Amino acid sequence: MDYIDLRSDTVTKPTAEMRAAMAEAEVGDDVFRDDPTVNKLEAMAAERIGKEAALFVPSGTMGNLIALLVHCQRGDEVILGNKSHIYLNEAGGMSALGGIQPCPVPNQKDGTLALDDILASIRTEDVHHPITRLICLENTQNICGGVPLTAEYTRQVAEIARAHNLALHIDGARLFNAAAAQHVDVKELAAPADSVMFCLSKGLASPIGSLLVGTEKFIARARHIRKMLGGGMRQVGVIAAAGIISLEKMTVRLGEDHIRAKKLADGLRQLPGILLDEGTPYTNMVYFNIGEEIRWNAWELTERLKALGVLVDADGLRRFRLVTHYWIDDAAVEKTVAAFAQALK
Ligand code: TLP
Numbered sequence: 001m002d003y004i005d006l007r008s009d010t011v012t013k014p015t016a017e018m019r020a021a022m023a024e025a026e027v028g029d030d031v032f033r034d035d036p037t038v039n040k041l042e043a044m045a046a047e048r049i050g051k052e053a054a055l056f057v058p059s060g061t062m063g064n065l066i067a068l069l070v071h072c073q074r075g076d077e078v079i080l081g082n083k084s085h086i087y088l089n090e091a092g093g094m095s096a097l098g099g100i101q102p103c104p105v106p107n108q109k110d111g112t113l114a115l116d117d118i119l120a121s122i123r124t125e126d127v128h129h130p131i132t133r134l135i136c137l138e139n140t141q142n143i144c145g146g147v148p149l150t151a152e153y154t155r156q157v158a159e160i161a162r163a164h165n166l167a168l169h170i171d172g173a174r175l176f177n178a179a180a181a182q183h184v185d186v187k188e189l190a191a192p193a194d195s196v197m198f199c200l201s202k203g204l205a206s207p208i209g210s211l212l213v214g215t216e217k218f219i220a221r222a223r224h225i226r227k228m229l230g231g232g233m234r235q236v237g238v239i240a241a242a243g244i245i246s247l248e249k250m251t252v253r254l255g256e257d258h259i260r261a262k263k264l265a266d267g268l269r270q271l272p273g274i275l276l277d278e279g280t281p282y283t284n285m286v287y288f289n290i291g292e293e294i295r296w297n298a299w300e301l302t303e304r305l306k307a308l309g310v311l312v313d314a315d316g317l318r319r320f321r322l323v324t325h326y327w328i329d330d331a332a333v334e335k336t337v338a339a340f341a342q343a344l345k
Pocket of ligand 1: 201
């Protein structure tokens with residue numbers, strides 16, 4: 001069956017244009033810096049984000065981990081959101097592989113960390129304390145609804161970081177969605193940060209890959225750590241070729257996904273038993289709960305929807321997250337709403 005797949009924007013398959021570019025990509029050994037397609041992608045990424053240099057990495061998780069390993073020493077502490085992907089969904093890599101300690105502070109409903117909470121979490125110089133080294137933000141903030149953080153907020157956090165000699169890293173897996181939703185250049189969102197990771201393999205529709213962006217010095221160290229982690233990828237221009245199309249063509253169309261997320265939310269809102277989160281969707285994610293009057297829980301509904309050709313991600317016993325992306329068109333939105341109407345019965 002040709003499923004409508006709303007489980008994530010990570011499910012996006014490469015477009016025909018990407019597949020052709022991948023087949024024809026000029027390649028070389030990227031560990032020797034010999035792959036012209038990777039070199040081009042990295043230069044483009046650095047330019048788009050507004051930093052000196054970039055590094056192609058296999059995943060967002062590895063990009064974030066490398067950033068943390070560059071910024072921090074063993075025993076150092078990182079201030080980050082208690083609902084952040086790095087804290088919750090990256091297998092504890094910072095602790096397991098870096099000896100780095102997370103200092104989680106509550107994510108507010110709007111995805112931010114309260115400035116006072118950040119300030120209160122910065123360790124004072126004391127022989128008993130770990131050394132606070134880094135603050136991490138996530139933009140868009142996934143679990144808070146795919147909510148975008150503003151450039152102004154990011155600047156405020158960066159000011160705190162500078163004043164306390166800390167670095168600022170952005171997990172910008174969906175930074176281009178944040179930029180599209182706010183009609184700002186992605187550079188504005190990235191400017192206050194020392195390092196930024198963004199993903200090609202989500203809304204930008206590449207099959208694999210993320211980029212870590214920062215100063216030349218930061219990226220030189222990151223390249224070393226990528227190798228240490230086994231992330232040196234040889235003739236990886238075959239994948240970078242898709243990434244170039246992501247940057248050139250996919251970044252400018254993300255607004256369509258946001259409009260379709262709104263249409264999806266509007267359709268679902270009409271159905272009794274669907275309780276949309278306040279404000280959803282901010283970008284390409286629709287978050288909602290299923291009311292107690294519905295006799296099916298989210299896992300059961302997932303199965304019922306699958307039988308109707310729609311794949312969704314249950315995010316708890318009575319909770320869902322649906323994500324729009326390149327392969328979700330208007331017809332898919334309509335079919336999804338109709339499938340929910342049927343499955344809820
Ligand atoms: N997010 C995935 C799942 O892991 C939850 C998704 O479907 O949303 N940062 C953020 C904010 C992310 O949402 C993700 C992936 C990552 C980092 C990690 O990227 P990958 O999957 O490339 O390691």
